[in-house]
Amino acid sequence: MLRLGIIGCGRVTTMFHLNAVKASGVVDLVSISDKSSEQLAEVKGTTGVGHACSDYRELLSRPDVEAVSINTPPRFHEEMTLEAIKAGKHVLCEKPLAQTVEGCIKIREAKKDLVVLPAHNYVYTPAIYSMEEKIKQRAIGEVRRVKLNFENNLGMYGSKTDFRTKDPRGIVEDVMPHILSVAGIIAGKPERVAAVSGLCKKYEVCDNLHATVETERGVTLDCTASWTRTIPTFAVAIEGEKGILKSDFAINPYSYTIETEGSKTKISERGPGWYLDLVQFKHPSFPEQYRHFDNLIHRGGEPRITIDDEIAMLKIIQEIGDRLVTK
Template sequence: MKIGVIGCGSIAQHRHLPEYAAHPDAEIVAVCDIVPERAQTIADQYGTRAYTDYHEMLANEEVEAVSVCTPNYLHAPISIAALHAGKHVLCEKPMALTVEDADKMIEAAKSNQKTLMIGHNQRFVRSHEIARELIESGKIGKIYSFRTTFGHGGPDTWSVDGKHSWFFQQEKAGIGAMADLGVHKADLIRYLLGEEIVEVAAFAGTFAKSATVDDNAVCILKTESGIVGTLTASWSYVSKEDNSTIIYGERAILRLEDHPHYSLIVEYANGEEAHYALGKIQSNEEGGQNTSHVIDHFLKSVINHEEVPVTGSEGKRSLGVILAAMESSQTGKVIKIHP
């Protein structure tokens, strides 16, 4: 599969490019970035062609599929242009900044009969996959509640542009920590519980960074069956990253990525425990998993003409949760979401 990568920032450099390069069924044939020096440096590194205008890259008929790794506000327009150009698209999260743009992306994929996948990599973490299986099997019983969090020091600690990163600029990011981290956890809770979020109440603000977007948010989520839990997203965790989730069930508690050695701990009501050592979760910190598995699933789906595991519709539903959270924070109201 001939691949083009649009946007050569941190996520492209640490995930998309090396994972495509390591995959036997992929060949990187083009990279694009508005910073000419960055585009050329990456092109030289991977022995490919550099572009500074994505329209020119999309006109290259050799490119069969693209990864969209740009600032958030460009996700929808670039993905739509790529789909209309006949390319399959893997788009970073959040897929768009409005539900309307998400719908346009989905329609563009459908009308051009091309694949659209959203890069929600938390679904492919092994502890999360096992937890979903345990919940589906009924071994955990009825789910009562949950709490999930994603926090680290912020994009200034890892973005290629540091404290000047687009992540902190409202006109380019749209939403801050909730779009960067919260959307991951919104998608994860939907995946783990197999339910949609139907009500959201949230508080979000800017406390730690020089930014025009939120850097901290705390949300209360309610699912369609009535499960209530919390979601936290933060760019102000000054010590180690926290990427944990805890599910409270009738027969057991699931602790996901909440222990330094065990990726999943199951604490049963009868006092028994099961410990799963599955390796560290994919992380910006040293020692995290060296693959997100997103590229593997995307290529497999395209090559085998299968539906991707994270469709545009799935991405839209997770986007809807963070949009509702921001609306709640701004209005002081509980926001209802219609699945």
Template sequence: MLKVGVIGCGAIAQRRHLPEYSKRSDVEIVAVCDFNLERAKEVAQTFGAKFAFQTHQELLACEEIEAVSVCAPNFLHASITLDAIHAGKHVLCEKPMATSLEEAKSMVDAASEKGVKLMIGHSQRFMPVHLKAKEILDEGKLGKVLSFQTTFGHSGPENWSVDGSKSWFFNQDEAFAGVLGDLGVHKADLIRWLLNDEVSEVSAMYGTLHKNTNVDDHAVITIKTHKGAIGTLTASWTYYPNENNSTIIYCEKGTLKIGTDDKFGLIVEHLNKHRELYEMDKMQTNEAGGQTDSGIIDHFVEGILSGQGHSITGIDGYKALEIVLAGIHAANEKKNISLIATI
């Protein structure tokens, strides 16, 4: 039995972490916390947690807790994670793992030094369509990846966050970045994982097209990989009314399309015009019910209980964050940015 605590009781905790922990017979939710104590108490009652606290320090003081989910605003991810690591807890930290590479590296180093596990919540990897796409690409039958386009857009956090338009997502001091920190970082992780390749160079443009906020609501990053593929990553909070979570990968011997068809989640088009159509589970979305069964909590729990660890490590979180930060820098400086391995 793994005893867990959840830090932050916003939408991601209520719609993903806590429901998925609750479904497991080998997990006990010991405590939750939120700066809004009344919210914490309501969430504790809903999900059967024994304790509701206002601060993460109180939660971490519970010796019986072995692992925590960090679901706080972005600017608190690093400090809370470091406190949890130093308290000897395993950590599942929501993305982006930090607001700077220095913070991210300190988290990775601390987990290594303390001998605890640090996993980052990049849930795109666990979608059935992405797992199947990864399998096909790894088989090599489509040949070398030449180019790609990956997109993640919806109508914005005001339609999903428990705080609506007043959400911390729209406050730069708390979010540090807008849609790039929310959706772009997911796709940064996804593309390097799918392609089994690292990003070597980026250029970018971003802006605030429609939201009343001081953070970006639309961004496009152009990416070149070490193996030579060139593609684009688009993230947006201005896709009204429908969500777009799609990826197209163009290879020497065919094209792989993910999330481009309402019926077939994955389509492979070969040079001889033959098409493979995969009717799979629909893409995980921000709609009601779309945040459950993500695979994230199962992987986190099983990685701890088995002792085998996790496939999405702090280093993966670091590299996804690095791409986003390089994109922001490239856009601000209006120049290409080369990424140099620092971890």
């Protein structure tokens, strides 16, 4: 079992990570930390974890903590990851790993033999594994374009912090990592920003964004991000020279369709029982991410997302943000 400490007991932890830890079957939660005594008490009461503290460095000092999941606002990620490495802990860190390329490079140089896994849960969605196989089999021919629409309802999310809506680049840092991480698995590292546009519908900062990005393989990414959609969606359409693969990783993570030569086939790995999990925020990508993290630590192998991948994404995110705020 992976002996885990969680740093940060906010919404992403209570909504997603606690369910994932339990469902993974490979994690033993041994310690939690948060500066908010209220949030700390809530998670301690929910999980029955044996140790809780307000100072994350106390958690890092514990010999029974083998690895940490850092689920705090982005401005703390670099410092906390470096402190965890210094304490000899493996790290799963919520996006972004650091807010700058330089910060990611520091982490890459410091980690040595420790596992540092940038957390991008959607790359562990069941449907994407199946779609990857279809691409490798050339079922739709060479991939030319990928359309990725990540649209959610920020108000419904109920965040306990407001860092997203205080930053004019907030939607870029919040949503584009989801889009670019999935795109990287399908089409290679993002390389060039071709176009950016945005508008404000509900918030004082941009809450709807469109960006066109080219990847290292010459694939065009057509990216849409929104905080104002009533029903969340992460619709992905992979267009090849001979057909199209489609899925909604948020709503139907076990299903995808393939369209070729006038025929359309839907493949589902799980029936409608999934929707009960959906309303309980039990997305299958989160426990699979923990299983992957555990495998890397205890059995080795190649990470699905590397720090170099994170650096490539961060460069594009920074450019999109710069273009957005200068418009």
